[in-house]
Amino acid sequence: MSRVVGWKEGTMETGLIALVMVLAIIPSFHLSAQDIERGKAVYEKWCTGCHGDTGAGDGDAAAYMLPRPRDFRRAVYQIRTTASGELPTDDDIRHVVDQGMPGTAMTGWKSRLTSGDRDAVIAYIKSFSRFFDGAPPQSVDFPSAPRISDDGIAEGARIYGELECFKCHGDRGRGDGTSAPTMSDDWDFPIRPTDLTRPWTFNGGAEVEDIYRAIRTGLDGTPMPSFSDVIDAEIITDEQLWRVAQYVHSLAPGRPRVREVIRAGRTARVPDDPTDSAWVEAEAFYVPLVGQIIVSPRWFTPAVDGIWVRALHDGERLALHIAWSDPSASPDPLWQEWIELLATTVTDADGALEPVQGPDRFTIQFPARLSDGMARPYFLGGDRRRPAYTWRWRSSPDQLEVGTSTGLGQFVAGAGAASDVAHQAVFADGQWQLQVTRTLIPRDTSAAPTFAEGVAIPIAFRAADGSSGETHVRGSVSAWYAIYLDAPISATVFVMPVVATLVTAGFGLLVVWRAQRREGTRRFLPEATCDIFSSSRCSDSWHAAAAKLAHRPATRMLVPLSSRSAAPRSPA
């Protein structure tokens, strides 16, 4: 059975499909002048800033992003249901314009432009190329996907090796294959093989169908090939290609939720190195990083765009484990070509990028003083008034400096004894794992902050990839987050509620008893208690005992309460 894998969202109504088909049939030069005018107006208001007035992909912002905005004149499109080398269908373009391309600067326009405006602008961008004048392109017939199973995923992993995806994407999919440093797209701009463990950055979407489409038809204009020919050559079956897509899908979770507070769980003893199995069990917190575009020199094309943070403490020491994807342990001679290409591509807004590789870097900062109330150091490395207590790690030579910073790159070593802080870094399969450990109480409490349990302590991170020319200032940064060291639960947490409950209950009984005594309906506690808690009348023995206690005839007690108390209180 075969079916066309259509687009999940968007043009589902038949009317729209009909409209799109009509548009696809009419060659662009047949579009009415009015349609062109409308498309042009939308384009010039919303798209020129990136794609340029003439569709050449050279808008004002073009040099400030990687990947660069698409040059429409060549009619090369990445996200297609059509065969490699062919034009996209209007539905394909519509999908990108609606949803945008995750992992790039290309946004989705569904919320901003009406459906008619989007159709018009699509017709307009097609008019930048004569290629669209011919017959409309045809979608490839995709077979339906086999059911996902463990065996299927294992099969997918095998085919991933057989098709040599690892040459570009790396053994563990982190974009660190041996060909990675040499890659450029059809416009000679540098391009990175996608890190397959970050599916939320896949340009065409992260669902199994999206991944299948990407490997089946390829991403034209980039080194990512189409694997249709291996099916045609009967090297693998179509089902096996689906297995590869399912395997890639299984490599990582969906887009992680970002939480403001990182919890450091309590453990008997913190691990000694970043590969310790205790770290696998520890809860991982995702922290997004973005380019430092706030102080000069700014950096618009960061290499590290997110990290995983884990934290544990044992009451004496706090250990942080940071993991991030990086295709190279910098500096690496293999990556010289890459940095040279990069230096001619990215903007030199605040000074040119020197094609010189430095070490990889990672920085962790806390407020130097935790006693400033709501106020914190400036999130970019602190300032003169409120410095940041900072740990700066570099890969080559492997070294961690402890100090105080008053701004990006403004660092003075020596906040307390550097020996307080231990670190270990491991690079493998396109990933850095860095563990940093410090005693909760520093040797010199006046020079470095104390990490107390049970409070949220502000923390922020920065990363730099030396092979992309990144430094302390040109790199990626995070906002302030907080780290919370789990405290042992104190006894008061359980004692307080019990005491509060008992006191309230006692007070309640007292109030009831007083009220009943005042009304003259009950003279002593046992009877009142009996009245409150027993469902029917109290047993005779109760009353007898009560009566004896009160030296009163039992009969008096048995007069129904309501008949006596109702009279004086009947509603006016």
Add this chain to the structure above:
Amino acid sequence: MPKLREILGHPFWQAVALLVAAYLLFKWGIAVLPPLVGFPSAPVPQSVVLQYMLTALVGILIYVSYNEARWRRFKEPINATLVDANKRWLRATLLVLVPALVGFVAYDQSRPKVSAPLQLRSIHPAPPGQITVRGRTIRLAGLENPLRSRGTIEEHSREGRRVYYQNCLPCHGDLLDGKGHFAHGFSPTPLAFDDAGTIAQLTESFVFWRIAKGGPGLPREGAPWNSAMPAWEDFLTEDEIWSVIIFLYEQSGWEPRRWEVEERAEGAGHE
């Protein structure tokens, strides 16, 4: 329905209804007001709600005890619950539920909670009277966009578009919705200019101050240490800043707030 009318006329139930209404108003009602006049809103903190509720309670007690008869009627249902035999079930239930609730609240209060340190910030704090931009002192009150009286708007807007796309885009976004491709990395997130609560509420001079001085130029109540908004005087000329302001209003379709109105109202400052 005489029964309902009886209940509504009874001071005890009136007091209960008033308390519930007051709670709903403090908890959610107040928060819906600012958006009606175009200001962003935030939930009312629990401690503030509690404070208002105490005030409301005192007011209600004064109302019910104001005259003797009403006070007696008010106490009736309470008294009945405490003593009547046919209410023994209600009584027993309350005697169990109320202490249990108090116990739970006590537990909830003393249990260790993992929450980020509170960071309250004022989005539009009062601007300073004057600022110094690249060595030139500029008085903000009454300041107009000088480009509006020179050249054409199209020209300035085109220049402003360049400035915007080369500098502001990664944060404020091509849709002016504050969702550029770097926006998710910052907290607070960049403001959305298509929102009725930002530039639509401001004079161009206020916007000029915010752009020239950025996050670091905010007063303490604006939590300057968290704001990723750069101080653009380090990168842009005065004219570039004024042109990007024109672009923001042209592209979003908003009109800047005018000085005349405010000056007549004798209020030189902004909110």
